[in-house]
Amino acid sequence: MEKRTHQAMPLSQRLFCEALQELGPATLPEIAIEMGRPRDAADRISRPLVSLGYVATEQSGAPRGGGRPTAIFSLTGKPFPPSAELDPTSGQVNKAFVRKDHTPMCASTAVLVQCVTSMVRLGAQTR
Numbered sequence: 600m601e602k603r604t605h606q607a608m609p610l611s612q613r614l615f616c617e618a619l620q621e622l623g624p625a626t627l628p629e630i631a632i633e634m635g636r637p638r639d640a641a642d643r644i645s646r647p648l649v650s651l652g653y654v655a656t657e658q659s660g661a662p663r664g665g666g667r668p669t670a671i672f673s674l675t676g677k678p679f680p681p682s683a684e685l686d687p688t689s690g691q692v693n694k695a696f697v698r699k700d701h702t703p704m705c706a707s708t709a710v711l712v713q714c715v716t717s718m719v720r721l722g723a724q725t726r
Contacts, residue, residue, distance in 0.1 A: 611636075613682040615644045616653055616674065624657075624673040645672065653677050 618633040619625060625633075631641035648654040655675050658668040 608680055610682055611644050612648055616679045619672055619674055624671050626669055653679050
């Protein structure tokens with residue numbers, strides 16, 4: 600068995616890069632909307648991508664309302680693995696845990712959705 604010398608890129612980081620590839624240079628809120636995630640989650644996802652050299656940031660314009668200047672994110676050109684490459688049997692992505700818009704949901708939410716769906720179906724059968 601071949602020894603791994605690096606950690607595989609998580610699904611969330613792959614989706615961030617794919618969203619950025621779709622949008623082109625964009626701000627963090629725009630990327631978060633494209634991913635269907637909260638802004639703070641997109642911020643946490645972006646940090647390792649910047650440090651690993653997949654994503655670059657550039658400050659744009661003057662600070663708004665006394666805050667920091669707006670950061671514009673862009674891909675550096677370093678190749679990243681596609682999210683479709685993840686094996687559904689690996690536990691990272693399961694087709695049952697993917698929403699209709701093809702964005703993954705966490706495993707606990709997917710189990711909850713399956714339980715509620717089962718209860719609704721059972722209730723409909725007993726009427």
